[in-house]
Amino acid sequence: xxxxxxHGPEDIRIExxxxxxxESPTDAIVRVTHTAICGSDxxxxxxxxxxxxxxxxGHEPMGIVESVGDDVRSVAPGDRVFAPFKxxxxxxxxxxxxxxxxxxxxxxxxxxxxxxxGEYVRARHADGTLVRIPDRHADDEDTLRAVLPLTDVMGxxxxxxxxxxxxxxxxxxxxxDGAVGLCxxxxxxxxxxxxxxxxxxxxxxxxxxxxxxATDTVxxxxxxxxxxxxxxxxGGPNHVLECVGAASAMNAAIEIxxxxxxxxxxxxxxxxxxEGLDVFGLFGGNVALRGGIAPVRAYADELxxxxxxxxxxxxxxxxxxxxxxxVPEGYRAMSxxxxxxxLVTPHDG
Amino acid sequence: xxxxxxHGPEDIRIExxxxxxxESPTDAIVRVTHTAICGSDxxxxxxxxxxxxxxxxGHEPMGIVESVGDDVRSVAPGDRVFAPFKxxxxxxxxxxxxxxxxxxxxxxxxxxxxxxxGEYVRARHADGTLVRIPDRHADDEDTLRAVLPLTDVMGxxxxxxxxxxxxxxxxxxxxxDGAVGLCxxxxxxxxxxxxxxxxxxxxxxxxxxxxxxATDTVxxxxxxxxxxxxxxxxGGPNHVLECVGAASAMNAAIEIxxxxxxxxxxxxxxxxxxEGLDVFGLFGGNVALRGGIAPVRAYADELxxxxxxxxxxxxxxxxxxxxxxxVPEGYRAMSxxxxxxxLVTPHDG
Numbered sequence: 001x002x003x004x005x006x007h008g009p010e011d012i013r014i015e016x017x018x019x020x021x022x023e024s025p026t027d028a029i030v031r032v033t034h035t036a037i038c039g040s041d042x043x044x045x046x047x048x049x050x051x052x053x054x055x056x057x058g059h060e061p062m063g064i065v066e067s068v069g070d071d072v073r074s075v076a077p078g079d080r081v082f083a084p085f086k087x088x089x090x091x092x093x094x095x096x097x098x099x100x101x102x103x104x105x106x107x108x109x110x111x112x113x114x115x116x117x118g119e120y121v122r123a124r125h126a127d128g129t130l131v132r133i134p135d136r137h138a139d140d141e142d143t144l145r146a147v148l149p150l151t152d153v154m155g156x157x158x159x160x161x162x163x164x165x166x167x168x169x170x171x172x173x174x175x176x177d178g179a180v181g182l183c184x185x186x187x188x189x190x191x192x193x194x195x196x197x198x199x200x201x202x203x204x205x206x207x208x209x210x211x212x213x214a215t216d217t218v219x220x221x222x223x224x225x226x227x228x229x230x231x232x233x234x235g236g237p238n239h240v241l242e243c244v245g246a247a248s249a250m251n252a253a254i255e256i257x258x259x260x261x262x263x264x265x266x267x268x269x270x271x272x273x274x275e276g277l278d279v280f281g282l283f284g285g286n287v288a289l290r291g292g293i294a295p296v297r298a299y300a301d302e303l304x305x306x307x308x309x310x311x312x313x314x315x316x317x318x319x320x321x322x323x324x325x326x327v328p329e330g331y332r333a334m335s336x337x338x339x340x341x342x343l344v345t346p347h348d349g
Numbered sequence: 350x351x352x353x354x355x356h357g358p359e360d361i362r363i364e365x366x367x368x369x370x371x372e373s374p375t376d377a378i379v380r381v382t383h384t385a386i387c388g389s390d391x392x393x394x395x396x397x398x399x400x401x402x403x404x405x406x407g408h409e410p411m412g413i414v415e416s417v418g419d420d421v422r423s424v425a426p427g428d429r430v431f432a433p434f435k436x437x438x439x440x441x442x443x444x445x446x447x448x449x450x451x452x453x454x455x456x457x458x459x460x461x462x463x464x465x466x467g468e469y470v471r472a473r474h475a476d477g478t479l480v481r482i483p484d485r486h487a488d489d490e491d492t493l494r495a496v497l498p499l500t501d502v503m504g505x506x507x508x509x510x511x512x513x514x515x516x517x518x519x520x521x522x523x524x525x526d527g528a529v530g531l532c533x534x535x536x537x538x539x540x541x542x543x544x545x546x547x548x549x550x551x552x553x554x555x556x557x558x559x560x561x562x563a564t565d566t567v568x569x570x571x572x573x574x575x576x577x578x579x580x581x582x583x584g585g586p587n588h589v590l591e592c593v594g595a596a597s598a599m600n601a602a603i604e605i606x607x608x609x610x611x612x613x614x615x616x617x618x619x620x621x622x623x624e625g626l627d628v629f630g631l632f633g634g635n636v637a638l639r640g641g642i643a644p645v646r647a648y649a650d651e652l653x654x655x656x657x658x659x660x661x662x663x664x665x666x667x668x669x670x671x672x673x674x675x676v677p678e679g680y681r682a683m684s685x686x687x688x689x690x691x692l693v694t695p696h697d698g
Contacts, residue, residue: 101635
C-alpha cells in the first residue's frame with residue numbers, strides 16, 4: 001500500500017510499504033478514507049522535535065473497517081469508523097476513568113500499525129479504540145468532514161476547555177488561533193461560556209473564531225496581547241485555554257489568568273526546557289495548571305452526538321483537501337500558515 | 350521596642366527599633382506574646398534568597414490587642430488574636446472567594462508594620478486580618494501553642510491537602526517532613542484520607558508524622574523514595590502534597606502522582622529556575638498542579654474551631670521555645686535541623 005513516510009525535516013515522501021494485517025484477535029484493519037495533517041506533525045516537519053527517519057506519519061484515521069479479529073465485537077467489516085490519535089483498550093482503570101491516553105494497553109499509530117496518512121491502518125484493541133459512525137450518517141461527506149476533527153483537534157480543544165473548568169456563564173480566554181484553539185472556542189461555547197476571548201495573530205483565523213462563538217478577538221503578540229486579553233476580562237479570566245503548546249504561550253496564559261483561576265493546556269509545551277515555565281506566576285496567584293495530552297476517546301461519543309445532531313461543526317478548520325500524493329504539499333501549506341488544517345483522502349491521487 | 354532584624358545570612362540580631370503606631374482607622378497594634386520561626390525564614394537565613402539588610406523578620410504573630418483605630422469593629426484592646434502571614438482586607442473579591450493572599454488591599458509584616466519576631470506589630474485592616482480567640486481559651490497556654498501554627502504552617506499544610514483534592518477515603522502521599530509536611534498529614538487525616546504516606550528523611554519527624562495520622566512512612570531520598578511511595582499506593586496516589594518548596598521535591602511529587610491525579614503544592618518552588626519543572630511529566634500523565642501561596646486566613650476559622658474543640662493539635666511541631674534573645678539561636682537550630690519549629694515569646698528574655 002502507499003503511505004506518507006518521514007525522511008527528515010521538510011521531507012515527507014509517499015512510498016510503498018507493507019500493508020498491516022490482523023495479528024491479534026482484538027485487531028481491526030481500517031481502509032483509511034479520510035485523515036488529516038496535524039499541527040503537532042509540524043514539530044518534526046520543521047525539525048523542532050526528533051522522529052525516526054523512515055517512520056510512517058499520521059494519527060487521525062477515519063475509514064471503513066476492512067477486516068476484524070475474532071474477538072472484536074463493536075465493529076464489523078463495512079462500518080465507517082474513526083479513531084483518536086492514541087489507541088486504548090477501553091477497559092483498564094484509566095480508560096474507565098476517561099483518561100484513555102494513560103491506557104495500560106495503549107498503542108500508537110505508525111510503525112507496524114501503519115500511519116494514518118496511508119491507505120490502511122491496524123487498530124489495536126478495536127473495541128476500545130474505534131468509534132462507529134451510524135450507518136445513516138456513514139456516507140454523508142459533509143458529516144464526515146465534521147466528524148474527522150474528533151480524531152484529535154476537536155477533542156483536544158474540548159479537553160482544554162474542560163481542564164480550564166469552563167462551564168455555563170464562564171468568561172474565558174483562548175490562547176492560540178490554530179485548529180486546536182479554534183476548536184477550543186467551539187468547545188467553550190458548547191460548554192456554556194458567555195465571554196470567549198480568542199487571542200492569536202492571524203486575522204483570518206480570528207474571524208473564524210468569531211464565527212465559532214468568540215465574543216472578542218485579540219490580534220496581537222506578547223505583552224500587548226496579554227494586556228488586551230486582561231482588559232477584556234476585567235483583569236483576567238478564571239479560565240484560560242492554552243492551545244499553542246509552546247513555553248511563550250504557556251507563560252502568556254499564566255499571566256492572563258486571574259488569581260485563583262485555571263490554565264487548561266493541551267499542547268506539548270515545546271521550549272519549556274529552555275525558556276522555563278513561570279512557576280512563580282502560578283504560585284503567587286494560586287493559578288492551577290490542568291490538562292495534558294488529551295484523552296479524546298473519552299469525549300468522542302458526546303461530541304459525535306452533537307456533530308450528528310447538527311449542533312457542532314468543526315469542519316471549517318479543514319481549509320484544504322489533498323489526496324495522498326498531495327501530503328508533502330499539505331505539510332508545506334500548514335507550515336507556511338497558508339492552511340489551518342489539511343484533510344487527506346489517502347485513496348485519491 | 351526590641352525586634353529581630355536581618356543583617357545578612359546567618360546574622361539575625363535583636364535591636365531596638367521604633368514601635369509601630371496606629372496610622373489608619375483600620376489599624377490595630379498587637380503586643381506579640383507568641384510567634385515562631387518559619388521554614389521559609391531559612392531561605393534568607395541561608396542566603397538562598399535575597400532580603401534587605403536591616404529588615405524586621407517574622408510573620409506569624411499572636412498576641413494581645415493593645416490599641417485599635419476608630420473603624421475597627423471585630424477586635425478590641427485586651428483581646429487575644431492571631432494573624433496569618435499575610436494581611437488582608439476581608440471584603441475584596443479575592444478575600445470573598447477565600448484567596449486572601451491575592452487581596453487587593455493586602456500588606457505584609459515587616460517594614461513599618463514591624464516584624465512578628467518583635468514586641469509589637471501593626472495589623473493593617475485589623476477586621477480582615479486578625480482572628481480573635483474566644484476569651485475562655487485566650488489564656489490557656491496549651492491551647493495557644495496549638496493555635497499558633499494556624500498563622501502559617503497548619504493553614505499551609507491544609508492548603509496543600511485541599512489543593513491536592515484530598516477527601517474522605519483518599520489515598521495520598523505527603524512529600525516533606527518539615528512543619529508544613531507534618532501539618533499536611535494532620536490536614537489529610539482531618540479531611541478523611543484513609544491512606545497517608547509521609548515521605549521524608551528524618552526518622553524522628555516521620556515518627557511524629559505517624560503520630561499525626563500517617564499510615565505509612567518512607568525514610569529515603571531520590572528515586573528510592575519515589576519508588577517506595579508508589580509501591581505503597583498501588584502505583585501512585587491520586588493526591589500528592591508537595592510540602593518542601595524545592596524543584597527536586599516538586600519533580601518527585603509529579604513522578605509519584607498517579608496519571609490523572611493532582612499535586613497540591615504550597616512551598617515557594619526554590620531552584621525551579623535552575624533545575625526546571627517536569628512539565629512533560631505533568632503533560633503526559635494529565636497530572637494537575639494546584640496550589641500556591643496558602644490563603645491561611647481563609648482556613649483560620651474552621652481550623653480554629655477544631656483546635657478549640659480538641660480535635661486538632663499541631664503544637665507538637667513546636668519543638669523548642671525561646672525568648673526574643675534566643676531568636677538567633679532558634680534560626681541556627683532550625684537550619685541545622687535540630688528543631689522542627691521554634692516558638693518565640695518576644696517579651697521574654
